[in-house]
Structures are given as C-alpha cells and as structure tokens.
Amino acid sequence: MSEKRQLRLGAFLMTPGHHVAAWRYPDTEASQVLSFSFYKKLAQTAERGKFDMLFLADGYAVSEKFPEAISQTVTVRPEPITLLSALSAVTEHVGLAATVSTTYNEPFHVARKFASLDHLSGGRAAWNVVTSANPAEALNFNKDNHLLHSLRYERAEEFLNVVTGLWDSWEDDAFQYDKENAVFADRSKLHTLNHKGEWFTVRGPLNVARPVQGHPVVIQAGSSEPGKELAARTAEIIFTAWQTLEEAQYFYRDVKGRLAKYGRSHDDLKIMPGVFPIIGRTEEEAREKKAKLEELIPQEAGISLLSSLISFDLSPYPVDGPLPDLPELEQVNGGKSRFTLLKDLAEREGLTIRKLYQRIAGARGHREIVGTPLQIADQLEEWFVNGAADGFNIMPPYLPGGLEDFVDHVVPELQRRGLFRTEYSGTTLRDNLGLKRPAHSATSTVSALSQASV
Template identity: 50%
Template sequence: MAKERKMKLAAYLIGTGMHVASWRHPDSKPDASIDVSVYQKLAQTAERGKFDIAFIADSLAVNAESHPQILNRFDPIVIITAMAAATEKIGIVATSSTTYNEPYTLARQFASVDHVSGGRAGWNVVTTADATGETALNFNRDTHWEHDHRYERAEEFIDVVQGLWDSWEDAAFLYDKENGAFFDAKKVHELNYKGKYFSVKGPLNIARSVQGQPVIVQAGSSEPGQRLAARTAEVVFAHRDNIEEAKSFYKSLKSRLSEYNRTEADLHILHGISPIVGGTEEEAVQKYSDLQKLVNPYEGLKFVSGYMGNVDFTKYALNTPASEVEFPVVNGIQSQFDEMLRIIAREKLTVGDLYTRFFGAARKDNFVGTPIQIADEMERWFQEKAADGFMLQFPLLPSGLDDFVNLVVPILQERGLFRLDYEGSTLRDHLELKKPGNKFVDEGVRPIM
C-alpha cells in the first residue's frame, strides 16, 4: 500500500524577513542578517514546527536595488553550519553558484556540512541571475555570462560535484588499528572528469555522508532550468502567479522525469508563499498594511528594478502605464521576467503597482488571513497538485514564523496533511528520498589502487 502523501515545508530565512521594508518595522532587529543567534533561533523554531528545510539564499554582489537584508550578510555555508550545531533534525539548505565557484571546493564544503549535520544538508543550485552584471566584476570577469551559457556550465558542474561525492564508497574507511588499515584501497575512486568547462581528477578528500549525498535543490523555470531540474533536482522551488499556472508547471516538470528514468516521487515541487497570520482576517490585513506603509514607493521599485533589467524607475511617475517603460533584455531570471511582462500587458499595471503586484511579501492574497484560511488555501494547492509543499517566505521575522508554527501547523497536522514528528534523522528521510547509489559501484568503475 502506497504511503499517504504528506506536505513538505521549507522556511526561507533572511534577517528581518522577505518584505523590503521589514527592517523598518518596530519589532524588527535591523542587523539580524549578521546575528548568528537569530538564524539559530529561527532554525530551532522551524524545527519545532517539524519543517523539512531551513533555507538560506545568497547573492554575490551589492547594488542599490538589493533587498536591504542582503547588503550585509554572512556566507550561507557558514550560517547553515551554525544552524546545524543548534538543531538536531531539520534539513539545512544553502545556495551556491555554479557560475562563480569551482566544483571541487563546493563539493568539499557541502560534504563537510553534511557530515557536521549528520546528513541534513542540501545544495540549492543556482547559475546566478544578475540583471545588473555587477557579480562578474567581483570574479575577474568583464561580463555576466548569458543565460543558456550558464546552464550549460551548470550541467557539467553538477555532474562533477556528484561524481566527487562518490569518490569513496560506503564503509571505505576501516580505521582498523590492529592491522594498520585506515581505508580500503578498493573502495576509493578518481573521477578523472574532462569536459568543455571542467577538468577534475579527484578523489574528494572526504567520505560519503550517512545520507549518501546532500540533497539537490533548484529553482529554475526556464526551458534549460526545467531540463536541468528534471535530470538532477530533488526539490524545486517555484513561483507561479496563480493556482492554475502552478498546476500547469507542476504537471509539465513532473512529466519530464521519465526521460531520465525518474519517478514523480523523486522530485518535490515547493511553491513560494508569504503567509501573514492573524486572529481574524482583518488583523492579518492590518499586519500587511502596516508593512506596506513602511515602503517608500520608489524604494520598492528599486527592488523591482533588480529583476527587470536595472530600470531607472525614478524618471517615471507612479501613474505611468508600466507598458510604457523601456525594459531591456534581461540576463537574469528569464522565466520570471517574461511572466512579469505578460502580466503588465494583461492587467494594464502602472509603475506604482509593480512592487505590490509581483513580490509575494508585498501581496495581499489568499495566504493573508486566519490560520484556518491559510491552511485551507495550502490544502487546496496541495490536493490539486499545484505543489508538493511550500517555501514559506515570511514578510516579517521572527514573528511570521512563530505565528505559522504555533497556529497553522497544528491545523495541517490535525488534517493529516503534515507530519506530527520526524520519522528519521536525515534530510532524505524527511523528504522520503532514497539514498543515491555510488556511481562507481553502479557503473563498475575500477578503483584507483
């Protein structure tokens, strides 16, 4: 008998919250993004709520259009290591770029965190969307690579990293003091990868972890992004404008898995939402309104600009039809940019509408309401297969996460939609993902010694 499908939950942790003005809220701690204790407490709260994942995003450049909470932030590997030390069960996932990293270094970092955490680590694979081109200038490059070029490199990058994670077979390290055998030479393998972008010998100088490999997470929705996700991802973060578009994306991506001999259970799609919980609907709307009042309209538009080609919105009046804005071709999150342009045309938005319309933390939708209203909407998306779960991007932290864990999670549990407790110890256990085999064993590759 098939196991009953359960909702998966991830908490997007970013300083004072996802709302661009969250740092100005009376209850916020403006320097939360560089306070390790804040992240540890947030992870502990998410673990109390039995979440699958505590998630840390990243960026590699500073510009005026950035969310204030990413102008001053830790390296995500450092943060998830600190969160691992403060928690026991919850999965910890960090973002790291395939465009501005080397596979060997990244493989070693994530394998290390996987060991430190007891098999709870995941890697959010990004190719780095940078509409301004600033990131390239920080990495000895003149220009940011084009979208499809970045994904082509990412294909090789992931193959190299996963190959390195398989350098040592399970139980390769013997630690046999009596016979002087530290490891079994027949269970260590060189990768010897040679491709268009990388030449990597291996082996990696760290063993496989208890869960085999860190979990692969992605968020790409473009054609190259979906192809890469169907082949390699185990969790995909998605953002769609409504449930029907989400259902279409869900069906499309899941249907691609068979091309790579994978099943629907091998990949979970988590939809991004920004819940605001109130004792009444009016209270929730008031919380939303209080945050919106803190936003200078043009400050909000600076944030929009980062996703739409670094447009200077200050030269436009707020009542200007957005269709009249000169948007360049974006070398960033292409699928999101294209969707924004379609919505602008369809809904005849003005410049002043853009921030509130497009960014979840600034939208009053069906996820702003009472605990029951939010649970109802989450259940609807889950049961209609618009998502396998949710990436929760709380507008204001820590209060948003506290409210959700205290008030919404018990309803989901009572309805049998979400776990009552963790049933395993690794992130793969939580996500019901099988431990991957070792490619060298499966493919019969000879050991190096």
C-alpha cells in the first residue's frame, strides 16, 4: 500500500511581504528587512509548519526608472546565499532555496557556494536558476545592455552543465582520511571537467567535495518555450505562475510530457505554482485585509511594479485608462510568460492600469486565494488532485503574520486531509521532496564518456 500522495510546500519569503504595500500594513516588521532575528523567526515558523523549503528571490539592481517608487517600496534585502547560510545554523530540516542568476555570475563560484551550503546544512540546499529579467542589472556588471532572452537561455543551459559537472569533480567516496597511509583523497576518484564551450571555459576540479545531496536541488521559474525545455531537461522543481486551473493543467501536462525524451520520469520534476493567500477567520475578514492592502498601495509604486513585470514603461499613460498598445511578444526582453499572462488578464477583464496594478500588487501574476483556512485548503487540494500541481510555493502577503496564519491554520487542515506531512521523513531536502539522489556521472553509464578523468 503506497502512502497517499503528499503535496510539497515552499515558503517564499519576500520581506516584509509579497504585497507591494506589505511594509505599510499594520504589524508588518518593515524595519527588520536586514535583521537576522526577523529571518530566524520566519525560518523557524516555516520549519514548525513542516515546509519543504524556504525560497528566496533575488535581483542585482535598484530600479531608478520610477523615482517616487524608490521611496515607496522595499529596495534592500540581504543576498540570499549569505542569508540562507546563516539560517542553516538555526534550522534542522527545512530546505534552503536561493535564487542565483546565470547571466551575471561565474559557474565556478556558483557551484562552490551551493556545494558549500549543501555540506554545511547537511544536504538542504537548492538553487533557483534564473536568467535575470531586469535590464538595469546589466549596468552593474560592465555591460551596456541586457543579454537577449534567447542568448540568456543558451548561456543558462551551458552554465548548468558546467555547475553540475563541477559538483561531480569528486566521487562520493573519494575522501579516505587515512592518516596511517597518508591518503587524504583517492585521486583516481577526482575528475577534471575540462569544459570548453560557447560561453565558458572552466577546467575544474571544484575544491569542495561532492555535495551531500549529490547535486543540490535545481529549481527553475521560466515558463517561456526555452524555459520549459530547459526545465524538462534539467529542473527538479518548477516554480510557475498560473491564474486558472485550466492553464495550470495545460502547463503541467505540457512540461511533464517533455520529460520522457530526456530519460526522466514523471516524478523527477515537481511543479509548484505560486500561491498568494490572504487568510481571514471569515471570508469577509480576508476580503477586508485585501481591501486594506490595496488601499495602501502608493500609486507610483503600483505603476512601477506593473511596468517591471510587463517590461514596459507605463508611467506616461493615464492611470485610470486602459493599457496602451503593447509590443509584440517577440520584442519583449524581460520575462516573456509574465508579459503574456498580464496582458491577457487586462484584456479579458477590461482592467485599467490602476485596477491591474491593484490586482497584481500582491501575487504579481501568481494565483491569489482570499478566504478562510478551509477555503484555501480546498483550493490547494483542487489543483493538487486535478493534475495542476505537485505542491505550491506560498507567498505570504505580509510578514511575519501571513506566514504564521498559514502555518497555524492552513497547514493543520492540509494535514487533517492527509495531504501534507506531520513530520519530516528524510534528512535532506531531496529526501523530503521525494527526489532521487543523482548518481555520479563517472559511475552512471549515461554520461561517463563525457567525463575526462585525471
């Protein structure tokens, strides 16, 4: 008898909350966005709720396109690997997922940092691979222009190959620690990558042992065509944004259907849409919270957020008018799937710029669920049992309250229904997610030939 299929939960900690007005919300600890004690409390709350992982987004620029928005929004947060490393010391079970861009980093450093975090945390590291959607980032890295979308994905694919290759520099049992015979490492188990590609030349080997999990868990968020293909080949979790059950089901079938051609099975990739829950003791209380948050959105901050999500500057247009004519998808060099989603939403519902930014100022294109803990559990269950999701990345509107409410009221309901764990079953993130530990490339027949050994 197999156990009932379990859903997976991520705690997406955008501080001090996902809603663009979160920092103005009563009780939100807005001044604590750089304080370790704040994050420690959040991490321990998520672990109390048996979440699979903490999830941190990242970006490499303060956008100055909308000067007023700078004063009205939270532009400063800790770098995710630094923060998650600190949190690894005060948690025991919860996974630690950091966003790191392949567009503005070097694979050697990225491989090394995640390998280090995986060792120090006892096998809890995950890498959310992004290609960066904000053109302002280029200007902080000696570049005049943001790399084109298609080139970013080419680079990302090669980047990932180099990183996983470097993680396999040493076989799992390479280290002997044999004091008597002076053998610290068995060098026949050291593999030098010697990668020479289009984007990178990286000799290796890595100066960190193979990670506890073999490879830290690989997460991707892109839902564009190249994003889906890269995910089907390499990702173990997809974090994605869908508004309706039908869209989510379509995406789920589409991506899962691409796995077989890469020799992967249905369970090797978990699809976890984002969910932005506004929780009330009654549905009315939840709706009041939502209205309160919308009321607190500073206008420039709303326009700025919407403009960045659709990669198009809306500031010249009347805020109570419709969206202007937007460029064709081919011209968009930001997040392509988010562009389409928001454009379709505005058209479908005939939203003005203001109505649209109010609509997305919390969930940012992800699914918003407003209601009681029971209603929220119902909606999560609906997607989970109907082939739309393997789990969810939970995006609390404000912190710490929004996470605490989820842990104290929604999680117990999911547990009652037998949909979610009551205790952590494994020791690594991979164990808890039900993902296989990858065999070392030199010991698996598939890719042994591509490895040059010393």
